[in-house]
Amino acid sequence: MLINNYEQLEAFGLNLLFAGIFFLIGMSIKDVLKQGKVPPFGRFIVWLVLFLGCAGFIAKGLIQLFWEGSGLS
Template sequence: MISKLINEFETLGLYFGLAALFFFIGMAIQDVLKKGNVPFFGRAVVWLVLFLGCSGFIAKGLIQVFWQGAGVS
């Protein structure tokens, strides 16, 4: 029972930690883009790449959850 609870806390801590990391990376990128006077197209490319990285991580997590629920792996 305790080991299951610890595993759940570790999983939640990992997910919240990664979410906070992505948030702070986004804030740092926004600050650098503002201070560097980057044109709109450059900002759009930077945010697109950041979004695709985050969405790939989220998609991986969802696929993993669905596969484990179906008993595939």
Template sequence: MISQYINEFETLGFYFALACIFFLIGMAIQDVLKKGDVPKFGRYIVWLVLFLGCSGFIAKGVIQVFWQGAGVG
């Protein structure tokens, strides 16, 4: 029974691991910004870049799922 769902387990584990990595990166950036006494404008730019990177990765995954579902890729 588990062998039937091993692909789904691997996919969920992969996405959970990526979410953990993004969280840890965010915590590390927050720590560096606090210790470096960065002005507010610089903090906003850093968080904007981090958000755009994460959203781009998520968009890539969503596009890939739709393309594979349509038989394109």
């Protein structure tokens, strides 16, 4: 395999790892909120913060993809 294939495989694996980590964080937060009997407004704030973190990570990936595609980096 060429070095480019290794880099693509590494990038894909890293993105998959981050997706798995976000999933596990979400599952643990769901469990803590359920056991702690958090009111609905508090749950909304917690999920909003978690979503914004994921959205920032996805936005970073898309910006990086567009910059690499246009030759800026």
